[in-house]
Amino acid sequence: MTLTKAAANRFIKDNQATVSQKFRPQVHFAAPIGWINDPNGLVYFQGYYHLFYQYNPYQATWDTMHWGHARSKDLSVWEDLPVALAPDQEYDRDGVFSGSALVVADRLYLMYTGHIIHDDGTITENQNIAYSDDGLHFEKYANNPVLAAKDLPTGASTKDFRDPKLVHHGNKFYAVIASSYRNETGQILLFESKDLLHWQFKSVVLDHLQELGMIAECPDLFSFENKDAMIFSAIGHQDDTHEVKIALGEMDWDKGVFYPQRIQTLDQGADFYAPQTFEHQGRRVLISWLRHASATNYLADRQQKWNGQMGTPRLLTIDEKGDLNQTPVLPAGVQQELLLAEKEAVTLPTACAISLVQSLKFKRPITLAGNDGQIILQRTSAYEYELLVQSSTEQRKVQIIADSQQKVTLILDRSSVEVFVGESTVASLVYFFESGIKSLTSAENNLKVDLITFSKL
Numbered sequence: 001m002t003l004t005k006a007a008a009n010r011f012i013k014d015n016q017a018t019v020s021q022k023f024r025p026q027v028h029f030a031a032p033i034g035w036i037n038d039p040n041g042l043v044y045f046q047g048y049y050h051l052f053y054q055y056n057p058y059q060a061t062w063d064t065m066h067w068g069h070a071r072s073k074d075l076s077v078w079e080d081l082p083v084a085l086a087p088d089q090e091y092d093r094d095g096v097f098s099g100s101a102l103v104v105a106d107r108l109y110l111m112y113t114g115h116i117i118h119d120d121g122t123i124t125e126n127q128n129i130a131y132s133d134d135g136l137h138f139e140k141y142a143n144n145p146v147l148a149a150k151d152l153p154t155g156a157s158t159k160d161f162r163d164p165k166l167v168h169h170g171n172k173f174y175a176v177i178a179s180s181y182r183n184e185t186g187q188i189l190l191f192e193s194k195d196l197l198h199w200q201f202k203s204v205v206l207d208h209l210q211e212l213g214m215i216a217e218c219p220d221l222f223s224f225e226n227k228d229a230m231i232f233s234a235i236g237h238q239d240d241t242h243e244v245k246i247a248l249g250e251m252d253w254d255k256g257v258f259y260p261q262r263i264q265t266l267d268q269g270a271d272f273y274a275p276q277t278f279e280h281q282g283r284r285v286l287i288s289w290l291r292h293a294s295a296t297n298y299l300a301d302r303q304q305k306w307n308g309q310m311g312t313p314r315l316l317t318i319d320e321k322g323d324l325n326q327t328p329v330l331p332a333g334v335q336q337e338l339l340l341a342e343k344e345a346v347t348l349p350t351a352c353a354i355s356l357v358q359s360l361k362f363k364r365p366i367t368l369a370g371n372d373g374q375i376i377l378q379r380t381s382a383y384e385y386e387l388l389v390q391s392s393t394e395q396r397k398v399q400i401i402a403d404s405q406q407k408v409t410l411i412l413d414r415s416s417v418e419v420f421v422g423e424s425t426v427a428s429l430v431y432f433f434e435s436g437i438k439s440l441t442s443a444e445n446n447l448k449v450d451l452i453t454f455s456k457l
Contacts, residue, residue, distance in 0.1 A: 001058075002088075003064060003066070003086050003087050003088060004086050004088050005066075005082065005083045005084075005085070005086045005088070007086075008057045008058075008066055008083040008086055009082050009083055011033075011057055011058060012032055012033055012034075012057050012083070015033055015305070016032040016033045018033075018305060019032065019033050019304075019305045019306055020304060020305070022304070023299060023304065023414060023415045023432055024306060024414060024415075025309050025351070025413040025414050025415060025416060026350050026351040026413055026414055026454070027076065027312075027331050027351045027413055027454050028290065028309045028310055028311065028312065028413050028416060029051065029070065029078050029309060029310040030306055030308065030309045030310075031053070031055060031057070031068050031080075031306065031308070032080050032306075033057060033305050033306055034055060034056050034057040034058060034059060034060065034305070034306060034307070035055070035056040035059060035060055035061055035062055035063070035300075035306075035307045035308055036053045036054060036055050036056075036068060036289070036307070036308035036309070036310075037053070037054040037062065037273075037274065037289050037291065037308055038053065038054045038098045038163075038218060038273075038274035038276070038289050039051060039052070039053050039274065039275070039276050039287045039288065039289060039310055040052040040053055040054060040067060040098050040099055040100065040101075040110075040112070040276065041067070041084075041099065041100055041101035041110050042100070042101065042276050042277065042278040042285070042287060043100075043101035043102070043103060043108065043278055044103075044278065044280040045101075045103050045108050045135050046106075046134075046135050047073070048071040048072065048073060048135065049071060049072045049073070049074075049075055049280070050069070050070075050071050050101065050108075050135060051069070051070045051071070051072070051078065051287065051310070052067045052068065052069050052084055052085075052101070052110070053067070053068045053069075053070075053289075053310070054066075054067070054068075054097070054098060055067060055068030055083065057083065059300070060297075060299050060300035060304055060305055060306055060307040061297055061300045061307065062296075064087050064094060064095050065087065065095040065096050065097055065115070066083050066084075066085060066086050066087065066096055067083065067084040067085035067086075067096050067110075067112065068083055068084070069081040069082065069083065069084040071135070074331075075285065075313045075329050076329070076330075076331035076332070077331075081136060082136070084110070084130075084138050085110070085112065085130060085138060085140075087114075087115075089114070089140060089144065090116075091114040091116065091126055091128060091144055091145050092112075092113075092114030092115065092116075092128060093114075093116060094115045094116055094117045095114075095115035096112055096113075096114065096115075097112060097113035097114070097115045097125070097162050097163070098112065098113060098162060098163040098217075098218060098274070099111045099112030099113060099127075099163065099164050099165075100164060100165045100166045100276065101166065101278075102166040102168060102173070102196070104168075104196065106133070107131055107132070107133055108131060108132045108133070108135055109129060109130075109131050109166070109196050110129065110130040110131065110132075110138065111127060111128070111129055111146075111164045111166050111175060111196075112127070112128055112130070112164070113125050113126070113127060113128075113161070113162035113163060113164065114126045114127070114128050114144070114145055115162075122159065123158075123159040124148075124149055124158050124159060124161075125158070125159060125160070125161040125162050126144075126145035126147060126148040126149070126161070127145055127146055127147035127148075127161075127164050127175070127177065127199070128140065128141065128144040128145050128146060129141040129144060129146050129196060129197060141197060143197070146197060146198070146199050147164075147175075147177075147191060147199050149161075151191070151199070151200065151201055152179070152189075152201065153189070153201055153204065155181050155182050156179045156180075156181065156187070156189065157179055157180040157181070157182070157183045157215075159183070160178065160179060160180045160183065160215045161177065161178070161179050161189075162177065162178050162217070163177060163178045163217055163218045163219065164176070164177045164191075165177075165218075165219055165220050165221060165276070166196075167221055167222070169253055170253065171194075172192050172193065172194060173192065173193045173194070173195075173196050174190060174191065174192050174193075174202070174221075175190070175191045175192075175193075175199065176188055176189070176190055176205060176219045176220070176221045176230075177189045177190075177191065177219070178215055178216055178217045178218065178219055178232070179215070180214060180215045181207065183214075184214065185207070185208075185212065185213075185214065186207070186209075186212030186213050186214055186215045186216040186232075186234060186235075187204050187206065187207035187212065187216070188204070188205050188206040188207070188212070188216055188219045188230070188232065188258075189201065189203075189204055189205065190202045190203045190204070190205035190256045192256075202256040203255065203256030203257060204257075205221070205230075205251075205256055205257060205258050206219075206230060206232075206247070206257075206258045206260070209260070209263070211234060211243075211245050211247075211263050212232065212234055213234035213235050213236045213241070213243075214234075214235050214236065215234070215235050216232035216233065216234045216235075217232065217233045217234070217235065217274065218231075218232065218233045218274045218275070218276060219231070219232045220232070220275070220276055220277055221251065221258070222277055222279065222284065223251070224284070224316075224317070224318045225318070226318070227248050227249070227250075227318050227322065228248070228249055228250055228251040228258065229246055229247065229248050229249075229316075230246070230247045230249075230258050230260070231244065231245070231246045231247075231266065231275060231277065231286075232244070232245055232247075233273055233274050233275070242270075242273055242293065243265060244265065244266045244267055244272060244273060244274075244275060244288075245263055245264065245265060245266060246263070246264060246266045246324060247260035247261075247262070247263045248260070248261055248262045248263075248264075248318075248322070248324065249261040249262070264324070266326075266426075267288070267426045267427060267428050268398065268399070268400050268401065268425065268426065268427040269387075269398050269418075269419075269426075269427035269428035269429045270293040270294070270396075270398065270429070271290050271291055271292055271293050271416075271428050271429050271430040272288050272289075272290060272311060272426075272428040273288065273289050273291065273293075274288065274289045275287065275288035275289075275311075276288075277316065283315055284315065284316040284317070285313050285314070285315060285316075285329070286313065286314045286315075286316055286326075287310050287311060287313050287314075288310065288311040288428070289308065289309075289310060289311070290308075290309050290310065290311045290416055290428055290430050291307075291308055291309075291430060292430040292431075292432070294394075294396070295394070295432075298432055299432070309415070309416065309430075311416075311418065311428055312328045312329065312330070312411050312418055313328070313329040314326045314327060314328055314329065314426075315327045315328075315329060319423075323424055324424065325423035325424060326420070326423060326424070326426050327420075327423055328353075328409070328411060328418070328420060330353055330411070330452065330454070331454045331455065332454070332455045333352070333353070333452040333453050333454040333455055334452070334453050334455070335450055335451070335452050336450070336451045336452075336453070337448070337449070337450055337451075338448070338449040338450075338451055339446060339447070339448055339449075340440075340442045340444075340446070340447040340448075340449060341445060341446065342442065342443060342444065342445040343441060343442070343443065344441065344442065345369075345439045345440065345441045346439060346440045346441075346449075346451070347438065347439055348368070348412065348437055348438060348439055348440055348451075349453045349454070350413070350414055350436060351412065351413045351414065351454045352412050352451060352452055352453050352454060353409060353410070353411050353412070353450075353451075353452040353454070354409065354410045354412065354440060354449060354450075354451055354452075355407055355408070355409045355410075355449065355450040355451075355452075356407060356408040356409075356447065356448070356449060357407060357448035357449065357450060363378055363379060363380065364378065364379070364442075364443050364444040365377060365378030365442075365443050366378075366440060366441065366442045366443070366444070366447070367440070367441045367442075367443075368410075368412065368417070368437045368439070368440055369437065369438060369439050369440075369441065370433040370434070370435040370436055370437050370438050371433075371434065371435035371438065372391055372392055372433050372434045372435055373389070373390060373391030373392070373431065373433040373435075374389075374390050374391075375387065375388065375389050375390075375417060375429075375431065375437070376388040376390070377408075377410070377419065382403065383401060383402070383403045384399060384400065384401055384402070385399075385400035385402055385408075385419075385421065385427075386398070386399060386400070387399075387400060387417075387419060387427060387429060389429065389431050391431070391432075391433055393432070394431075396429070396431075398427050398429055400419060400421060400425060400427045401425070402421040402422070402424075402425040406421065406422030406423070407422065408420070408421050412437055414436050415430055415431060415432055415433075415436075416428070416429065416430050416431070417429050417431065417437075
């Protein structure tokens with residue numbers, strides 16, 4: 001099959017109506033058909049929020065990546081757009097991998113990784129530029145790749161060299177890019193440019209940290225008002241170890257070095273990965289990929305024609321104590337105040353937000369139940385919650401470290417739940433119940449609940 005944008009768009013048009021709605025989210029973004037993973041190129045351009053994403057339209061499994069594309073006026077209702085990039089050049093023939101976007105002089109620039117698998121099985125990765133003046137039609141730069149193996153510092157891996165995040169600082173453009181040193185330890189590289197088309201290596205911006213793992217994918221460098229931040233998705237020395245971290249500290253742009261002062265886990269759930277942020281009107285917005293970490297191909301194995309979704313957008317802020325806060329950007333909905341008696345069951349809509357006005361007491365659980373499974377949230381100590389998923393196909397447990405006694409909010413959709421404890425702690429989890437979630441039951445008497453039913457999208 002020739003992998004072109006035209007071929008992909010024809011396939012989507014001809015086949016998207018055959019996709020079953022079973023398990024598909026109602027308010028979380030999912031592609032019209034096929035597999036998705038990392039969000040790419042998050043940007044505000046010409047009146048729309050743009051979301052690009054890693055995309056295989058042809059199957060519900062990972063394969064040769066394209067860039068899918070959608071846009072929104074409010075970060076909730078998304079309009080599917082034609083595929084933006086396809087692996088149609090020699091330098092990206094085996095995958096248009098992750099990258100980012102930047103608007104300069106009313107032109108939208110994309111920087112992405114080209115993935116090449118050579119005849120002998122070895123892999124090399126390079127960085128490329130595409131651009132658009134209307135946000136719909138994209139042209140690849142004639143002199144791609146703009147960064148390749150020859151531009152790497154000594155010891156940097158040529159097979160793990162990906163996920164450029166563009167940053168504009170001062171009168172220069174920068175790209176932070178994931179790498180590994182001698183294919184053993186993670187490091188993040190910094191490159192600079194005056195025009196986005198001609199690049200040179202500047203520095204190793206972050207390394208020598210255990211938290212970087214074997215490779216720290218999808219690095220994202222940005223600034224709050226008084227603090228710099230670096231987000232990265234680390235693959236550990238065991239294949240099943242994936243953690244998303246945020247380092248708060250200071251960026252020395254002259255030296256090209258990031259000095260972390262605090263490193264923390266961004267989301268305590270196992271199903272949150274590869275987030276990217278962007279800034280618009282002073283707001284720092286994050287969107288992540290949600291996937292079932294221990295059953296990535298569950299949907300494909302059951303002949304579903306889609307796989308993967310994006311998490312609820314979050315606003316990131318730093319409070320007066322210097323702590324990171326995360327606030328969900330919720331779709332429009334209708335709020336209802338409820339007072340639940342012990343063991344009283346409340347019927348839930350398919351997609352909703354549930355806020356517990358007072359924090360959960362010790363070992364007083366709430367249960368989200370479907371016909372073939374349930375999710376239980378309970379406090380197990382003064383410093384920890386426990387999220388249990390129980391069904392005929394799986395038993396999962398997520399520990400949520402949180403000493404806050406603040407409000408607990410659960411964002412529920414057809415196959416995902418995101419738990420916000422106050423504004424500082426989040427856990428995201430994907431589940432697959434045949435019936436979805438039908439009801440909420442509390443073991444607490446007189447539990448105050450705010451139920452937000454999202455408007456039909």
